[in-house]
Amino acid sequence: MVGRSKQKMIRLFALHEFIVDHFTKADWIKLGYLTDSVELIEEHPRLLRSMLFKDDDYEGNSLQILSKLITESISNLYEIERFVEEKKATLNRPVRYVSDFVSTVQLSAPERVITFSPDVFRIPDKRVEENVLSVMMPFESRFSGTYTAIRNVCEKLKIECKRADDIWDNSILIQDVFDLIYTSKAVITDFTDRNPNVFYETGVAHTLGKIVIPITQSVGDIPFDLRHHRALTYLSNTEGLQKLEKDLEKKLVKVFS
Numbered sequence: 001m002v003g004r005s006k007q008k009m010i011r012l013f014a015l016h017e018f019i020v021d022h023f024t025k026a027d028w029i030k031l032g033y034l035t036d037s038v039e040l041i042e043e044h045p046r047l048l049r050s051m052l053f054k055d056d057d058y059e060g061n062s063l064q065i066l067s068k069l070i071t072e073s074i075s076n077l078y079e080i081e082r083f084v085e086e087k088k089a090t091l092n093r094p095v096r097y098v099s100d101f102v103s104t105v106q107l108s109a110p111e112r113v114i115t116f117s118p119d120v121f122r123i124p125d126k127r128v129e130e131n132v133l134s135v136m137m138p139f140e141s142r143f144s145g146t147y148t149a150i151r152n153v154c155e156k157l158k159i160e161c162k163r164a165d166d167i168w169d170n171s172i173l174i175q176d177v178f179d180l181i182y183t184s185k186a187v188i189t190d191f192t193d194r195n196p197n198v199f200y201e202t203g204v205a206h207t208l209g210k211i212v213i214p215i216t217q218s219v220g221d222i223p224f225d226l227r228h229h230r231a232l233t234y235l236s237n238t239e240g241l242q243k244l245e246k247d248l249e250k251k252l253v254k255v256f257s
Contacts, residue, residue: 011077012070015084016063022087023062025052026122031083035069035076121178131256134180135163136201137190142236146215149234149241150188153248159256164201178204186211186255188248191221191231199223211255215244 019027025048032038041047047065050058069076135150137143147163154161162184164177181187187205189198191214205212214231216222222231232251234244 008070008074008077011081012066015080016059016066018084018088019066020059020062022091023051027083027087031080034079034083035073037069037072037076040068041065121175124179124182126179126183128185129160129183130185131158132160132162132184133186133188133252133256134184135161135188135190136181136198136205137163137188138193138195138198143190143192145236145241146190146234146244149245150248153245153252156249157252157256159252177201181205181210182208184210186213186252188213188215190214191216191223192218194221213248213251213255215248 028041028048028051029038032041044061044065046055046057047061049055050061066080069080133154135147137146151161153159162180164180181201181204187201187210189202189205189212191198191202202212202214214222216231216233217236219231219233232244232247234240234247
């Protein structure tokens, strides 16, 4: 029994070394389904977070989860080994590089292109929708008038308007926000009250080369480096929202013409 237990741990340590170096969040979730342990993985207080942010405790967290899986069932060891072998095979396949230039700002590919592969998001297999505008703002009732004003303009100009609600508590749906920004031609970001999610989403939009249209109830809420974008300012009363509609219509006509 002691020999078998030692052999099992040696196999576990070999798997753990590879997993620490190569596993993504998606890999952990897939492994969870294969071993009927999705809740164990998703509800662990540090596993996925420490992996995404490359924290020092990730090795310990991952070893803890793997040990628990194998302790619960020896069949889990075989499932993990099989999954790791499939992952290794995928990594060893030759990579085909396909040039696919996507931008809502530049008409031709720039001379210098940087290829990136994010750990937090997956690059969707989707095209930019030339008639889609996405809206990034806090999901609070006091912003409902602002969103209504934006939708009024979009309906008038026959632009499809989509809003990224405040869904950051559900890590799976963060990918939906990224997909929405990725497929939109332009993005409206409301900086009112300096909401951190809106700041993050704006950074994603700029990185993806999107046309960003900032709006705010206070110019002081806009980061200094972004003030050259000439944000549309508005008040949340009836007259202010009517003014926002007029200013936004002029802006969107240029962007979507």
